[in-house]
Amino acid sequence: MSRPQPRTEQALDLPDFLQEVEQIRSPSTPNKTRDTTRDTTRDQAGDQTRDKAPVKSSAIDRTSVESGLWVFIFGDMTLFGAFFTGFAWQARSEPAVFASSASKLLIGIGGVNTLVLLTSSLFVVAAVRAMHAGAPRPAARALAAALACALLFAALKVTEYLTEVGAGYTPATNLFFTFYFVLTGIHLLHVLIGAVLLFSAWRGLRAETPRVSSRFVEGAGIYWHMVDLLWVVLFPLLYISRLA
């Protein structure tokens, strides 16, 4: 790698610097000094969706609109992959404890919650597709339905926690319950963050002229599907130990 030529005094003094900021801010004076040499293909792809109105065309590839988001999605999936593996590994060392503890879980709530999340994902798919079809109102309604599912999931999960703690099972009971509370707790944190994202998308799309970028709605949608996807593994993994 060869270093660029050291340049003469064009240093980052604060006054110059604020000028530069102002140039960036005002679209009428495009800043020609910055970034003329950069690869711009990705930026152009981003620019097309930067406007606030929903994109009318039904774009084929929705995943690469916000390609950086996948760093987070795959990263988080990797973290949970490590959690899952750690749980399954520990379950082998104390199979009896894990089996008897798992049988104390309320499988009815776990099962219903799985169906709730799958259905919420269906609503999110409907919302993104409606938005791309140029129908923000139905999209907003679908997001509201997904949000209701998210809140129902959280309410049922808290009910399950309270019942289990009431019956004397806490994270300190044994390693199974440690994993159970920590993994579902971190997942519940994801659900709550997802609910905030769905709420923001709903509010933006509900307005007379949509105030939210299609990129944001799609990103929130992909995040929500990940929340669904992680639970779909968490459910059999935690509740299944009773089979062994």
Add this chain to the structure above:
Amino acid sequence: MNTKIKLLCAWSGPALAVLATVGLALANVLPVPPAAHLDPHEIAQFYTQSTTRTLFGFALASLALGLIFPLVALIAVHMVRMEGRTPLLTFLQMVTGSATGVFLIVPMIMMATCAFRPERSPELIQLLNDFAWLMFITPLAPFCIQNVAIALAILNDPSPQPVLPRWVAFGNLWVAFLFVPSILPYFFYSGPFAWQGIFVFWLAFIAYASWAIGMGLVLRHAVLRDEAAVTMTPMHAVA
């Protein structure tokens, strides 16, 4: 000259990760930290079996962790260009970033205090050790807020040619999530979620080291790119 100082600040990220790792390894904290379930005599023995080496390790680690401050400053310089006239997130990043440095360096001093007087009563050493490790691992709020502030600034960058690429924002959000289990050592003496556990110490350690290295390299690239843009150097010079 300015570019050289900026590059120095960028390289302080990777340097932090490498030197702190060496220091903690010399202090025997790596690969297995003094566990929360050990009794006072085992804890005391951990700190006093090779006092000089242990103290040297903590001295090196405490110096290395100070390298976070130049990195925080360089992140701030880039964030203020994203935010313009009201650099709220920039200030938030600087405040929380400074706090993270303190929360990492002070535990090094406390662990060094454990090794400082080997004749001290084991119960007192255990008390200091508890305090040091809970402070080292659990204060995740400034870390997470710093990551989220960086991410929000990048995602709200209005420029068509962003100062930092958007994936850096999502990487920061991921790192914030990786720190979340670090609050759990309050509740466990043993197992994967105690402070020595794999999902706490090792996860947070790898996340923080990767973040420091990653941000350092990303900012180095941005600094070189900006200079190339000013001097109109061809692209291959910065690749």
Add this chain to the structure above:
Amino acid sequence: MTAFLPGRVWAVWLALVLATLFSWWAAAGRPFENTSAQLGAAIVIALGFGKVWLIGMHFMDLRQSPLLLRRIFNIWTMLVGGVLVALVLL
């Protein structure tokens, strides 16, 4: 709003629901007790990763994404799914 959902997505959702009901029944009714509980657990976990794949391809729209994203997703699914099934079976 349901007008915006093509038949394919409905079919995927139905498959996910049926798979969930099967896992639920398997965990609650213990049909594998007389054969092999480990095999039953492995089947249910493998089924879970089948659901993961469906969600990724059809809900996250990875089936239309650049090859790299799809490849990483498939590797994650096979790797984590394979490790979990192996840990349950062996």
